Amino acid sequence: xxxxxxxxxxxxxxxxxxxxxxxxxxxxxxxxxxxxxxxxxxxxxxxxxxxxxxxxxxxxxxxxxxxxxxxxxxxxxxxxxxxxxxxxxxxxxxxxxxxxxxxxxxxxxxxxxxxxxxxxxxxxxxxxxxxxxxxxxxxxxxxxxxxxxxxxxxxxxxxxxxxxxxxxxxxxxxxxxxxxxxxxxxxxxxxxxxxxxxxxxxxxxxxxxxxxxxxxxxxxxxxxxxxxxxxxxxxxxxxxxxxxxxxxxxxxxxxxxxxxxxxxxxxxxxxxxxxxxxxxxxxxxxxxxxxxxxxxxxxxxxxxxxxxxxxxxxxxxxxxxxxxxxxxxxxxxxxxxxxxxxxxxxxxxxxxxxxxxxxxxx
Amino acid sequence: xxxxxxxxxxxxxxxxxxxxxxxxxxxxxxxxxxxxxxxxxxxxxxxxxxxxxxxxxxxxxxxxxxxxxxxxxxxxxxxxxxxxxxxxxxxxxxxxxxxxxxxxxxxxxxxxxxxxxxxxxxxxxxxxxxxxxxxxxxxxxxxxxxxxxxxxxxxxxxxxxxxxxxxxxxxxxxxxxxxxxxxxxxxxxxxxxxxxxxxxxxxxxxxxxxxxxxxxxxxxxxxxxxxxxxxxxxxxxxxxxxxxxxxxxxxxxxxxxxxxxxxxxxxxxxxxxxxxxxxxxxxxxxxxxxxxxxxxxxxxxxxxxxxxxxxxxxxxxxxxxxxxxxxxxxxxxxxxxxxxxxxxxxxxxxxxxxxxxxxxxx
Numbered sequence: 001x002x003x004x005x006x007x008x009x010x011x012x013x014x015x016x017x018x019x020x021x022x023x024x025x026x027x028x029x030x031x032x033x034x035x036x037x038x039x040x041x042x043x044x045x046x047x048x049x050x051x052x053x054x055x056x057x058x059x060x061x062x063x064x065x066x067x068x069x070x071x072x073x074x075x076x077x078x079x080x081x082x083x084x085x086x087x088x089x090x091x092x093x094x095x096x097x098x099x100x101x102x103x104x105x106x107x108x109x110x111x112x113x114x115x116x117x118x119x120x121x122x123x124x125x126x127x128x129x130x131x132x133x134x135x136x137x138x139x140x141x142x143x144x145x146x147x148x149x150x151x152x153x154x155x156x157x158x159x160x161x162x163x164x165x166x167x168x169x170x171x172x173x174x175x176x177x178x179x180x181x182x183x184x185x186x187x188x189x190x191x192x193x194x195x196x197x198x199x200x201x202x203x204x205x206x207x208x209x210x211x212x213x214x215x216x217x218x219x220x221x222x223x224x225x226x227x228x229x230x231x232x233x234x235x236x237x238x239x240x241x242x243x244x245x246x247x248x249x250x251x252x253x254x255x256x257x258x259x260x261x262x263x264x265x266x267x268x269x270x271x272x273x274x275x276x277x278x279x280x281x282x283x284x285x286x287x288x289x290x291x292x293x294x295x296x297x298x299x300x301x302x303x304x305x306x307x308x309x310x311x312x313x314x315x316x317x318x319x320x321x322x323x324x325x326x327x328x329x330x331x332x333x334x335x336x337x338x339x340x341x342x343x344x345x346x347x348x349x350x351x352x353x354x355x356x357x358x359x360x361x362x
Numbered sequence: 363x364x365x366x367x368x369x370x371x372x373x374x375x376x377x378x379x380x381x382x383x384x385x386x387x388x389x390x391x392x393x394x395x396x397x398x399x400x401x402x403x404x405x406x407x408x409x410x411x412x413x414x415x416x417x418x419x420x421x422x423x424x425x426x427x428x429x430x431x432x433x434x435x436x437x438x439x440x441x442x443x444x445x446x447x448x449x450x451x452x453x454x455x456x457x458x459x460x461x462x463x464x465x466x467x468x469x470x471x472x473x474x475x476x477x478x479x480x481x482x483x484x485x486x487x488x489x490x491x492x493x494x495x496x497x498x499x500x501x502x503x504x505x506x507x508x509x510x511x512x513x514x515x516x517x518x519x520x521x522x523x524x525x526x527x528x529x530x531x532x533x534x535x536x537x538x539x540x541x542x543x544x545x546x547x548x549x550x551x552x553x554x555x556x557x558x559x560x561x562x563x564x565x566x567x568x569x570x571x572x573x574x575x576x577x578x579x580x581x582x583x584x585x586x587x588x589x590x591x592x593x594x595x596x597x598x599x600x601x602x603x604x605x606x607x608x609x610x611x612x613x614x615x616x617x618x619x620x621x622x623x624x625x626x627x628x629x630x631x632x633x634x635x636x637x638x639x640x641x642x643x644x645x646x647x648x649x650x651x652x653x654x655x656x657x658x659x660x661x662x663x664x665x666x667x668x669x670x671x672x673x674x675x676x677x678x679x680x681x682x683x684x685x686x687x688x689x690x691x692x693x694x695x696x697x698x699x700x701x702x703x704x705x706x707x708x709x710x711x712x713x714x715x716x717x718x719x720x721x722x723x724x
Contacts, residue, residue: 055646096463097462100462120464174532
């Protein structure tokens with residue numbers, strides 16, 4: 001598995017006439033070598049692959065990676081420089097979207113005679129198509145997320161504080177087997193729902209409000225990402241109407257997905273629907289994004305994205321309508337592209353659901 | 363407060379003959395403007411300051427920041443470029459340790475006639491000396507951490523799983539008022555204690571083992587960082603001996619701290635003590651690091667660091683001895699430098715403590 005992935009990197013190497021490619025981003029390190037630590041580097045040349053680890057991660061690298069020569073370093077940039085000098089590298093590609101300018105500058109200083117070439121697109125698309133094992137990990141992450149969310153949902157009532165719900169959900173997710181969460185859980189109720197990234201606050205949820213909950217989980221390195229919007233009590237006509245518009249936009253986009261479509265076309269299906277319903281100004285963000293070892297990766301599903309959709313790609317579909325002062329609705333599922341369509345990987349139903357406040361007795 | 367901080371940035375600006383300085387790192391954004399979101403940029407020129415926010419953060423930026431002209435952008439690099447062009451900037455400094463090479467490249471492409479100058483040291487030291495409010499926030503973070511750790515400690519016994527302890531501690535911290543934790547809590551028992559960054563695993567703690575627990579908290583943006591090493595049951599002579607060596611190294615370093623010393627001298631006090639005790643190979647990392655809005659910031663307390671210690675600096679003192687196959691001991695406190703010494707900010711006692719397993723009845 002790792003061999004095939006490294007072979008793909010070697011193709012880039014040859015095509016770009018490089019001696020070696022330096023990999024520093026954690027998702028690509030994990031994808032190409034299996035290493036799950038939080039710091040390291042891979043140097044892949046035409047024949048060999050070197051994994052560079054510091055003393056904290058040396059034994060972990062030995063255990064997790066296969067097929068690489070493992071070298072220990074004290075300072076990463078110095079370690080890379082030393083190794084490349086020893087191997088006589090002249091043209092080195094690097095991950096331009098990961099290396100800071102400062103590290104680039106330091107590396108160039110130490111390797112004055114080496115041509116450093118920035119790469120991004122070629123590597124961004126490396127992980128876009130998932131294999132069966134990867135899809136299974138994502139499914140497992142989504143399963144943990146669904147289980148925990150449904151448990152949490154039963155406890156939500158008017159008076160619940162957003163932040164407490166986020167803390168409880170995180171606790172359930174971790175106990176349920178999730179690794180590090182992909183992002184701070186969003187719980188945005190009432191007018192706060194108009195903030196697409198409304199991190200859970202001290203606000204109490206009130207009867208009659210909508211509550212946007214965006215949460216993710218992690219299994220064997222792979223993330224899940226999902227958003228539910230709940231209704232507290234009896235919905236107003238406007239709440240119902242906006243929910244149904246977002247839900248229809250979501251469904252139509254999912255129905256449209258199949259290999260050969262462009263990402264921008266998928267985005268357009270949902271965006272046009274929302275526009276025609278009169279809410280174009282309420283939907284500002286992209287329709288979706290790839291998910292895997294990173295929470296945001298290729299393919300981006302946006303108006304500008306010309307990416308051609310392929311079987312095995314995994315991404316979110318998450319239209320929303322946000323109205324300042326009123327609130328918001330977002331509905332998000334993750335799908336995997338199949339031979340002739342797609343399959344939804346997330347498990348929580350997105351039908352409109354009203355959490356009626358419990359009737360007080362006496 | 364923010365005014366004085368921005369004034370310091372303007373001094374750098376003048377000294378380096380720049381038209382403006384671009385700030386993109388989250389800790390510096392927060393330090394200079396109060397903005398607590400996860401994306402944005404500041405452009406500070408000689409007379410004005412601009413805060414750039416995307417649609418997600420526009421209203422938050424308006425609420426949190428003061429004294430800046432707020433501009434909304436769709437894509438951050440494009441937004442910065444447009445603003446600098448409109449303001450006629452010719453020489454722009456940027457945070458070299460934060461901007462990726464890719465963003466730098468894009469910015470330079472859009473601003474072909476602007477000279478972009480990388481900055482790091484001048485900005486790294488900006489936050490090193492803390493004011494009273496900052497120290498209070500750090501104290502509060504340390505207070506939450508101590509309270510939660512002591513609660514957790516009472517529950518630890520042979521058979522406890524490392525990962526479960528980490529999950530429980532995180533849950534307590536969040537419920538106790540901590541924001542996002544600075545790092546995954548480390549719980550490393552027995553031989554795993556030899557990994558300075560041994561993230562909590564599925565391993566069960568056994569009687570007779572030592573357990574390294576490294577945890578942090580966050581209050582109003584400011585982090586705390588602390589490590590305790592517990593003994594399960596009756597310690598062996600070697601365990602006692604190594605613990606006492608690390609503890610003495612820790613105490614001696616703290617006694618030595620005062621304004622005017624160099625960071626490297628403080629490191630040396632602890633390192634020499636450990637070396638003379640015969641364990642120099644067991645202590646590989648730096649003695650400490652600054653903590654504030656970032657979990658690692660200036661001053662670094664290492665053999666190479668020539669930083670001059672000043673009143674108001676806050677940093678960790680965390681010597682350790684790690685022996686492969688045997689385990690490890692690390693003892694970490696945070697201190698603030700006072701006029702004639704230092705004060706410990708963390709609250710958990712670092713005296714050797716044996717968690718005796720409960721005596722079984724019957």
